[in-house]
Amino acid sequence: MSTYDAIVIGLGGLGAATLDRLARRGLRVLGLDRFAPPHDRGSSHGELRITREAIGEGAQYVPLAQRSHQLWREIEQESGESLFVGCGLLVIGKRGGAARHHGQTDFVGNTIASAERFGIRHEILAAVEVERRYPQFAIGADALGYFEPGAGFLRPERCVAAQLALAQLHGAELQTGARVIALEQARAGASVAVTTERGRRLARHVVLAAGPWLPELVPASIAAHFRVYRQVQHWFTPDPPEAFARGRFPVFIWMHGDDAGAHFYGFPSDSADGAVKIASEDYGTPVSPEDVEHAVEAAEAHAMFEQHVRGRLRGMQPRPARSSVCLYTSTPDGAFVIDVHPKMAGVTILSACSGHGFKHSPAIGEAVAERIVDGQSTLDLAPFALSRFG
Numbered sequence: 001m002s003t004y005d006a007i008v009i010g011l012g013g014l015g016a017a018t019l020d021r022l023a024r025r026g027l028r029v030l031g032l033d034r035f036a037p038p039h040d041r042g043s044s045h046g047e048l049r050i051t052r053e054a055i056g057e058g059a060q061y062v063p064l065a066q067r068s069h070q071l072w073r074e075i076e077q078e079s080g081e082s083l084f085v086g087c088g089l090l091v092i093g094k095r096g097g098a099a100r101h102h103g104q105t106d107f108v109g110n111t112i113a114s115a116e117r118f119g120i121r122h123e124i125l126a127a128v129e130v131e132r133r134y135p136q137f138a139i140g141a142d143a144l145g146y147f148e149p150g151a152g153f154l155r156p157e158r159c160v161a162a163q164l165a166l167a168q169l170h171g172a173e174l175q176t177g178a179r180v181i182a183l184e185q186a187r188a189g190a191s192v193a194v195t196t197e198r199g200r201r202l203a204r205h206v207v208l209a210a211g212p213w214l215p216e217l218v219p220a221s222i223a224a225h226f227r228v229y230r231q232v233q234h235w236f237t238p239d240p241p242e243a244f245a246r247g248r249f250p251v252f253i254w255m256h257g258d259d260a261g262a263h264f265y266g267f268p269s270d271s272a273d274g275a276v277k278i279a280s281e282d283y284g285t286p287v288s289p290e291d292v293e294h295a296v297e298a299a300e301a302h303a304m305f306e307q308h309v310r311g312r313l314r315g316m317q318p319r320p321a322r323s324s325v326c327l328y329t330s331t332p333d334g335a336f337v338i339d340v341h342p343k344m345a346g347v348t349i350l351s352a353c354s355g356h357g358f359k360h361s362p363a364i365g366e367a368v369a370e371r372i373v374d375g376q377s378t379l380d381l382a383p384f385a386l387s388r389f390g
């Protein structure tokens with residue numbers, strides 16, 4: 001049996017990026033996925049993802065976001081696909097807010113501090129100025145707007161497809177419909193054996209990027225750090241439709257209270273039906289990716305509209321055109337896990353979710369590839385070590 005330099009398990013946002021970056025470094029690589037990405041069973045679907053440089057989740061993410069913005073543009077050039085739309089982003093709320101967002105309080109204040117520290121182009125707007133520019137918003141006078149003109153949205157399915165195609169151009173092999181059922185150390189520690197339902201492969205390095213299924217493939221002591229949560233994305237219909245078109249409306253994240261869950265986010269319309277994607281976050285009951293409910297009930301859309309949209313977005317109609325379920329794989333502190341498997345030195349555990357990983361995926365893929373090929377990465381991955389959990 002021939003040995004690959006590296007096998008990437010899971011080809012969603014993170015795995016596709018890592019496979020592409022490993023292949024570019026000249027390694028003999030194989031990408032495995034149980035489905036055929038891009039697909040709608042994991043975490044990397046739903047047409048739109050926010051990307052921004054001033055990261056309210058912490059300064060450690062800013063270099064990842066900035067490098068990713070460079071890489072998204074390069075990937076666009078290489079693939080000929082439109083992946084990153086820099087339509088501007090507005091963070092609305094108050095400084096010092098107590099609501100937790102991806103593990104941190106004061107998301108507005110942290111975002112502004114990040115922009116100031118890293119010299120990221122931005123404006124701070126009074127509520128009245130936000131409403132003058134964007135009359136679609138009805139904002140309380142005590143809130144402010146942080147506007148980042150270079151931020152915007154990514155098209156996740158296209159990003160995944162483009163990177164898988166580029167990985168193949170650089171020599172990567174892909175096997176879809178190949179569920180990994182076991183990972184074990186082989187040949188006295190020199191290689192890792194990866195068993196799928198279709199056979200066994202050896203590799204010197206393995207990157208485990210299985211998203212919400214990752215807890216099933218790691219020891220229980222590591223799986224205990226992750227919880228999978230069902231999230232619902234809705235596409236509401238605006239009236240008039242052009243009011244929320246790109247150029248007239250930005251991406252937004254709105255922290256509208258201090259209670260857990262008192263925030264939502266949305267995008268300008270980007271689909272043929274003119275619908276506007278709007279969502280909040282739900283950390284109620286953990287789920288399993290195997291038996292999570294993918295159907296969305298009308299009551300869920302109704303609750304979303306009443307709790308977040310009504311009275312805040314002028315002209316948005318209460319019934320969504322469509323809704324879809326997606327999964328968060330969250331850690332207790334909302335930060336990523338990028339580290340070596342404690343029992344198998346050749347295996348990298350890669351979980352960059354907690355609801356905010358997609359934007360960083362090409363830079364993370366590049367850093368993981370550097371670690372494998374060069375033994376160290378240009379960007380700092382130390383904040384994502386497992387040792388922080390004690």
Ligand SMILES: Cc1cc2nc3c(=O)[nH]c(=O)nc-3n(C[C@H](O)[C@H](O)[C@H](O)COP(=O)(O)OP(=O)(O)OC[C@H]3O[C@@H](n4cnc5c(N)ncnc54)[C@H](O)[C@@H]3O)c2cc1C
Nearest residue numbers: 010012013014034042043050180211213326353357358359
């Ligand atoms: C609703 C929602 C909104 C989000 N919004 C944003 C945002 O605005 N900005 C942002 O930056 N991030 C956002 N995120 C987070 C971001 O999308 C995730 O961080 C990212 O998609 C995670 O990608 P992944 O590759 O880790 O997981 P996935 O995309 O789930 O990929 C994992 C892959 O592993 C495969 N797999 C699993 N088990 C096996 C196995 N045993 N064998 C073989 N293959 C396997 C699966 O089929 C899947 O293709 C959001 C997430 C959700 C759900």
